[in-house]
């Protein structure tokens with residue numbers, strides 16, 4: 001199968017490419033990525049010389065560029081490419097609409113004209129909005145996004161649905177909970193905690209720290225996407241969750257304990273506007289219909305992740321020396 005993976009230089013996309021090339025000798029991957037601040041070809045060193053892998057720098061929102069890429073002969077699309085950080089969407093929403101809505105539509109249109117056999121849209125549980133203390137999001141939960149990021153992802157999802165309903169494009173949408181693991185950009189919560197702890201910097205925690213997220217190890221997410229790509233039913237949505245709900249405060253304490261650092265490093269900072277209180281995912285559908293099972297419990301996943309950031313300090317120190325410094329200063333008012 002010749003697969004167009006967009007956003008493959010980012011966190012989940014790069015993990016997915018390595019996972020697929022290791023698992024399937026017969027797949028050829030075209031990684032299309034604009035290399036924005038979060039795209040990093042250092043994530044793909046393991047596969048850069050693999051004959052079944054090709055990188056193309058392009059913008060998914062640019063119709064001319066995307067049109068050229070489809071001429072290479074594409075059987076399936078997995079669309080990871082996105083502006084992905086909620087805090088950045090609050091600072092500057094425009095680019096979120098361009099990439100996450102328009103970019104998705106450009107890919108859908110070229111996929112339709114080129115008659116691809118599968119289009120997998122990688123979405124998020126954040127499109128469902130916020131939960132109280134009880135209950136879970138299932139695939140029938142109405143979409144009630146609260147941030148410019150989640151609204152733009154919901155916009156992309158609606159277009160995917162429309163291309164299935166209107167044109168019969170064989171689409172599938174996955175909605176996953178928060179991922180963690182190797183190669184995650186340090187602006188996201190778990191790497192932020194690890195990297196700040198290792199750099200002896202305060203750990204910023206929003207509001208009262210009692211916001212709850214469900215954590216999914218990235219390799220488990222990759223195995224779920226592989227299943228959906230090969231066996232997902234067209235027109236369907238599949239939720240993917242780790243069954244690992246933690247408050248942000250619990251998470252920070254766990255990481256600090258693993259690194260033998262004091263809890264006094266935690267610093268409560270002003271809350272994020274429109275902050276969703278809790279996400280919780282019901283992933284019964286993908287488990288029962290496609291037989292997906294996560295392999296990693298949270299304790300193993302978080303230890304692997306901490307170990308990776310300890311072993312790969314050059315990777316994140318390079319990032320910290322770049323644009324990330326300015327973002328961090330703007331967001332937290334300190335370096």
Ligand code: NAD
Pocket residue numbers: 006007008009010011012013032033034035036037038039040058059060061079080081082083084085099103122123124125153176177178179180185
């Ligand atoms: P990321 O920010 O690490 O990677 C995004 C990648 O997309 C980067 O390599 C970037 O260069 C690329 N990109 C951005 N704009 C582009 C454009 N216009 N054209 C081509 N490439 C472009 O994000 P991630 O954490 O790997 O997330 C991947 C996908 O998974 C996103 O669609 C995101 O919404 C979704 N998701 C992520 C999480 C999570 O916890 N990380 C949770 C749920 C859903």
